[in-house]
Amino acid sequence: MDNKLMLMIPGPTPVPEQVLLAMAKHPIGHRSGEFSKIMAEVTENLKWLHQTQNDVLMLTVSGTGAMEAGIINFLSPGDRVLVGSNGKFGERWVEVCEAYSLNVDPVTAEWGKPLDPEQFREKLEADTEKQIKAVIITHSETSTGVINDLETINRHVKAHGEALIIVDAVTSLGAANVPIDDWGLDVVGSGSQKGYMIPPGLGFVAVSPKAWEAYEKAKLPKYYLDLKPYRKNAAKNTTPFTPPVNLIIGLQAALQMMKAEGLESIFARHLRQMNATREAMKALGLPLFAPDGAGSPAITAVAPTTVDAEQVRSVMKKRFDIVLAGGQDHLKGKIFRIGHLGFVSDRDILTAVGSLEATLIELGHQGFTSGAGVAAAAKVIAKS
Amino acid sequence: MDNKLMLMIPGPTPVPEQVLLAMAKHPIGHRSGEFSKIMAEVTENLKWLHQTQNDVLMLTVSGTGAMEAGIINFLSPGDRVLVGSNGKFGERWVEVCEAYSLNVDPVTAEWGKPLDPEQFREKLEADTEKQIKAVIITHSETSTGVINDLETINRHVKAHGEALIIVDAVTSLGAANVPIDDWGLDVVGSGSQKGYMIPPGLGFVAVSPKAWEAYEKAKLPKYYLDLKPYRKNAAKNTTPFTPPVNLIIGLQAALQMMKAEGLESIFARHLRQMNATREAMKALGLPLFAPDGAGSPAITAVAPTTVDAEQVRSVMKKRFDIVLAGGQDHLKGKIFRIGHLGFVSDRDILTAVGSLEATLIELGHQGFTSGAGVAAAAKVIAKS
Numbered sequence: 089m090d091n092k093l094m095l096m097i098p099g100p101t102p103v104p105e106q107v108l109l110a111m112a113k114h115p116i117g118h119r120s121g122e123f124s125k126i127m128a129e130v131t132e133n134l135k136w137l138h139q140t141q142n143d144v145l146m147l148t149v150s151g152t153g154a155m156e157a158g159i160i161n162f163l164s165p166g167d168r169v170l171v172g173s174n175g176k177f178g179e180r181w182v183e184v185c186e187a188y189s190l191n192v193d194p195v196t197a198e199w200g201k202p203l204d205p206e207q208f209r210e211k212l213e214a215d216t217e218k219q220i221k222a223v224i225i226t227h228s229e230t231s232t233g234v235i236n237d238l239e240t241i242n243r244h245v246k247a248h249g250e251a252l253i254i255v256d257a258v259t260s261l262g263a264a265n266v267p268i269d270d271w272g273l274d275v276v277g278s279g280s281q282k283g284y285m286i287p288p289g290l291g292f293v294a295v296s297p298k299a300w301e302a303y304e305k306a307k308l309p310k311y312y313l314d315l316k317p318y319r320k321n322a323a324k325n326t327t328p329f330t331p332p333v334n335l336i337i338g339l340q341a342a343l344q345m346m347k348a349e350g351l352e353s354i355f356a357r358h359l360r361q362m363n364a365t366r367e368a369m370k371a372l373g374l375p376l377f378a379p380d381g382a383g384s385p386a387i388t389a390v391a392p393t394t395v396d397a398e399q400v401r402s403v404m405k406k407r408f409d410i411v412l413a414g415g416q417d418h419l420k421g422k423i424f425r426i427g428h429l430g431f432v433s434d435r436d437i438l439t440a441v442g443s444l445e446a447t448l449i450e451l452g453h454q455g456f457t458s459g460a461g462v463a464a465a466a467k468v469i470a471k472s
Numbered sequence: 473m474d475n476k477l478m479l480m481i482p483g484p485t486p487v488p489e490q491v492l493l494a495m496a497k498h499p500i501g502h503r504s505g506e507f508s509k510i511m512a513e514v515t516e517n518l519k520w521l522h523q524t525q526n527d528v529l530m531l532t533v534s535g536t537g538a539m540e541a542g543i544i545n546f547l548s549p550g551d552r553v554l555v556g557s558n559g560k561f562g563e564r565w566v567e568v569c570e571a572y573s574l575n576v577d578p579v580t581a582e583w584g585k586p587l588d589p590e591q592f593r594e595k596l597e598a599d600t601e602k603q604i605k606a607v608i609i610t611h612s613e614t615s616t617g618v619i620n621d622l623e624t625i626n627r628h629v630k631a632h633g634e635a636l637i638i639v640d641a642v643t644s645l646g647a648a649n650v651p652i653d654d655w656g657l658d659v660v661g662s663g664s665q666k667g668y669m670i671p672p673g674l675g676f677v678a679v680s681p682k683a684w685e686a687y688e689k690a691k692l693p694k695y696y697l698d699l700k701p702y703r704k705n706a707a708k709n710t711t712p713f714t715p716p717v718n719l720i721i722g723l724q725a726a727l728q729m730m731k732a733e734g735l736e737s738i739f740a741r742h743l744r745q746m747n748a749t750r751e752a753m754k755a756l757g758l759p760l761f762a763p764d765g766a767g768s769p770a771i772t773a774v775a776p777t778t779v780d781a782e783q784v785r786s787v788m789k790k791r792f793d794i795v796l797a798g799g800q801d802h803l804k805g806k807i808f809r810i811g812h813l814g815f816v817s818d819r820d821i822l823t824a825v826g827s828l829e830a831t832l833i834e835l836g837h838q839g840f841t842s843g844a845g846v847a848a849a850a851k852v853i854a855k856s
Contacts, residue, residue: 093498093500095498095499095500095501097501097503099714100499100500100501100502100714100717102498102499103498103499108496108497108498109496111495111496111718112492112493112495112496113492114477114479114486114487114492115479115484115486115487115665115671115672116477116479116484116795117479117481117484117795117797118484118672119797119798120795148532148533148534148537148672148673149532149533149537149696150532150696150713150714150715151713151714152695152696152713153532153533153696153713156695156696183695184695187693187694187695187698188693188695189693279714281499281714281717287499287716287717287718287719288499288502288532288714288715288716288717288718289532289673289716289718289719308693309571309572309573309692309693310571311536311540311567311568311571311572312533312534312536312537312540312697313696313697314571329534329535329536329537330483330484330534330535330663330665330672331534331672332671332672332673332716332719333484333665333671333672334495334671334672334673335671335673335716335719411500411501411504413501413503414503
């Protein structure tokens with residue numbers, strides 16, 4: 089049976105029907121009063137979602153483009169930056185910094201382990217001359233399913249006083265609590281195909297007043313990714329370049345749904361689904377890649393030892409039309425990743441775990457009682 | 473009566489229903505075999521549309537992002553570049569070059585007039601030391617409705633031998649003949665919401681082998697706009713960053729429609745509609761902003777003297793739900809622009825001209841015989 093695809097990957101994530109239908113309308117002109125009204129509503133709701141009064145700017149880019157904009161707008165060649173790197177995306181921000189001749193000081197942890205906030209504290213405290221201009225952190229590391237302790241690392245950045253905190257919240261925004269104003273996060277980047285419940289094609293960058301001050305002194309070259317024209321135009325409910333009109337109209341519908349659900353419910357749902365997924369994996373004898381306490385509410389990575397990760401993905405796709413993500417780079421073939429991000433219901437978790445059980449039986453995986461995974465997931469879901 | 477909007481602007485352009493419905497499907501994973509198949513088909517059809525065997529790369533950007541990528545990938549700080557500037561977009565490429573510390577030599581013409589190829593010839597011939605690394609030309613200047621003589625300018629670039637020709641074909645690709653391989657165009661940038669008949673959100677850059685050679689020596693910093701990873705991934709029918717899956721599935725449908733129509737028919741249709749529109753404006757006593765022989769097949773700019781351009785736009789919108797574009801920058805209020813680009817039929821031209829006649833009567837414009845505009849347009853359309 090075809091055409092009953094179920095995406096359980098960390099993006100693109102499933103898109104609600106009302107968003108798809110909103111996107112299927114004939115485009116309208118982006119310089120019209122009608123579009124400006126939509127921009128005004130979307131911008132206000134983005135601020136709500138970001139828990140901030142800062143600017144939240146929309147760019148036609150992927151999450152990587154949003155993060156690059158979030159880095160290059162506030163720094164100059166040779167600036168020292170601490171970059172957390174414990175997965176593919178942390179490594180990517182190191183590459184971006186190197187491409188722009190920043191003086192990169194990577195703070196690393198093994199893939200699958202969270203960053204150690206103490207290492208940031210030590211480097212920041214030792215920097216009495218305030219050479220460190222920014223600390224760049226991936227909040228939810230999509231490649232490993234690890235969440236880094238942004239709150240603690242940010243506290244050390246605040247004690248430093250000078251450095252900006254620049255956050256990759258691509259798979260945490262709309263899934264985990266990222267209280268920008270409460271924590272004083274300077275730059276937060278994210279992408280549409282994640283917690284936003286819409287297809288890929290839009291990137292978001294939230295910018296604090298302190299970051300705008302740094303912008304004035306920043307000397308890296310930029311044009312399309314220069315955030316100032318986006319800010320100037322956003323103030324007039326418009327954009328410097330032609331925006332992806334249909335996607336923004338889809339976003340309008342998605343944000344209305346998110347507001348109806350409420351931030352606390354959204355975060356609780358993601359946490360509950362992470363817990364249900366993790367408990368199910370334990371019950372099935374499948375080792376979790378991220379340790380307890382460091383699991384991302386967006387995605388759970390599993391490192392099976394008795395079955396082949398790629399075979400699990402293959403059977404899940406062929407037999408049940410469920411798409412799981414594989415491992416990236418050196419983790420290819422070693423892990424599979426279950427996305428529970430965005431428009432995912434508790435029912436979807438039970439569905440995925442049940443299908444995974446059937447897959448394990450097909451692959452001859454031993455050491456679990458049939459039904460144990462669903463039972464473990466159901467227990468978490470029922471009591472939450 | 474609401475919800476019967478008709479876009480006659482140079483982007484977003486109207487989108488066929490089958491493209492909208494294709495876009496409204498649930499997204500699929502971008503690392504799937506199914507998506508790779510779509511990428512393979514789309515890439516092949518993009519090469520057909522671009523009349524080239526060169527790479528045609530897709531980026532999640534607006535047309536400006538595509539052009540910036542087309543400039544910064546092939547140049548180094550201090551490189552001398554000739555930039556044609558006779559409208560808002562030519563001026564924008566000057567700004568991009570300046571943002572990246574290139575040594576910009578603008579070749580200007582008044583807004584509304586075409587660039588003079590002789591000025592390029594003189595500068596290129598005088599450059600015996602081959603300091604000029606690139607010539608950047610806007611083919612169809614969207615802000616004024618002028619088409620520049622790319623073929624002749626390119627011939628002078630070829631005689632120079634060293635400089636790359638970098639073309640803004642944002643409103644000419646898919647509307648006018650841009651035979652990349654025949655003419656030897658090195659870099660050609662364009663955007664989805666124009667001749668492609670899909671909504672905004674995708675940019676395209678075609679790159680010649682000569683440009684890839686220049687890439688290897690180019691030193692401007694870049695990451696998201698770095699074209700090499702796009703090329704490397706395109707060879708495997710994938711993308712370096714998450715692509716706008718739904719838009720690409722819409723593009724697949726649009727390119728199938730374009731292939732069914734055929735390149736010659738598409739170009740003839742745009743030319744016919746330009747001629748019909750221009751003849752209608754003459755018959756209505758409305759001065760054309762671009763001189764005969766330099767009109768863009770994508771857009772006709774009109775500079776009325778007896779009625780207010782903004783009032784024309786306002787009545788056309790309020791009474792007939794037809795959106796025309798206004799003037800940009802110093803042309804604001806002085807011109808209106810009729811887009812006839814992409815999914816526009818001959819019927820649409822008659823509709824727009826008929827509605828414009830009624831608008832002129834409402835605004836008290838004198839000096840034309842009612843029906844003369846439609847008659848002039850019909851004459852062109854009937855005999856073509």
